[in-house]
Amino acid sequence: MLDIRGGGCVTEGRSEYDGARVIEVEGRELMRKRPGMYVGSTGVGGLHQLVYEVASRSVNEVLTGGGGRVDVTLTQDGGVRIADDGPGIPFEAAGEARVGDGLETLLTRPETELRPDGRNTVRWSVYGVGPCAATVMSSRLTAEVRRGGVRRVQEYARGVALVPPVTAGPATDTGTTIAFWPDPGIFDTVECSFAVLARRVREVALLNRGLTLSLTDERPAGGTRSVSFRYPDGAGDFVALLDAETERVLPEVIAFEWENERMAGIAEAALSWRSAREERVRSFANSVPTPEGGTHEVGFRTGVADALTEHALRHGLLKPGGPGLGADRVGEGLTAVVSVRLDRPEYDGSTGGRLGGATVRDGVEQGVREHLGSWLDRHPERAAAVIGRITRDTDPDES
Incomplete structure (x- = not known):
């Protein structure tokens, strides 16, 4: 000591x-x-x-x-x-x-x-x-x-x-x-x-x-x-600030928070899509930046891709048997903030720049898939706009 x-x-x-x-x-x-x-x-x-x-x-x-x-x-x-x-x-x-x-x-x-x-x-x-x-x-x-x-x-x-x-x-x-x-x-x-x-x-x-x-x-x-x-909407305000001077595909920021006892913590995510092509994802663990990403980012991207793909297939916005909306495709134009608050955060490496833990990846993936999927179902027109923007920009058959 x-x-x-x-x-x-x-x-x-x-x-x-x-x-x-x-x-x-x-x-x-x-x-x-x-x-x-x-x-x-x-x-x-x-x-x-x-x-x-x-x-x-x-x-x-x-x-x-x-x-x-x-x-x-x-x-x-x-x-x-x-x-x-x-x-x-x-x-x-x-x-x-x-x-x-x-x-x-x-x-x-x-x-x-x-x-x-x-x-x-x-x-x-x-x-x-x-x-x-x-x-x-x-x-x-x-x-x-x-x-x-x-x-x-x-x-x-x-x-x-x-x-x-x-x-x-x-x-x-x-x-x-x-x-x-x-x-x-x-x-x-x-x-x-x-x-x-x-x-x-x-x-x-x-x-x-x-x-x-x-x-x-x-x-x-x-x-x-x-x-x-002072920001009353947390991560939602964060994404709005990052996108303050860019044209957005959606009129609002999608934001949600949930608790997952398997990962022993709370997660918050906010996201939106811009007309630009580059991806901007900021991630944090217990309010500390994780510039090298980690399992919370992996889970977030997978959850977003799964939610969009499932919605698109159910509503005929993707061809059955064709490629899904993988994480590489949904990331174009995406602005997002992913923040986890964990009882026992684990990091890969000595710098603390990359979060570890398979339960964190699974907990974030599941939460994003469920909450984003629910939002897409409640807003079918906006969901179609996002999916259409992604498929037009990433599918050569749509160009």
């Missing part, structure tokens, strides 16, 4: 809190000496990873605790502040949580050691180290919790808690705010890219319907810039 809790050994006579707050120097120094093992690199990608690790915890706190928004701010002095309106993560030292269950533990131990992923866990990246990465790799970090009418604050320096949490006054709302200043001794740059972060913030908002995410940049000399995102 990598425990990075802070500066020395437990000695007789120290309190339970003092003992629990002790960080093994070896663990903390390992993270600082080999940051690429935990955040990917010491470049701007690794810097952004610190933001993702803290923001991921805030998003999950909001989604499970009844809040509604997470705000990310790039401050004038080079820091990053992430605030949420969740219930507030309790401090252990305040007696609000058992040792090992509170904010101090989240800030000093990798999340991979604390709890497994689940279908309701939102990840911003494949690393999943958690806020402790920001604690250790920042020259300074402050944590503020507003809970039970009280505001408490704790400060860290390079992974070490300077003092126990202190009461800083009353609180009129609830939530957790973490601010950190990345250590220039670790990173090649401590200048975050507003454009890159804005794209990822929008992506996470699109994948989690109803969640409000904002990004504010206080650094520009010409004044603050800010963006805010």
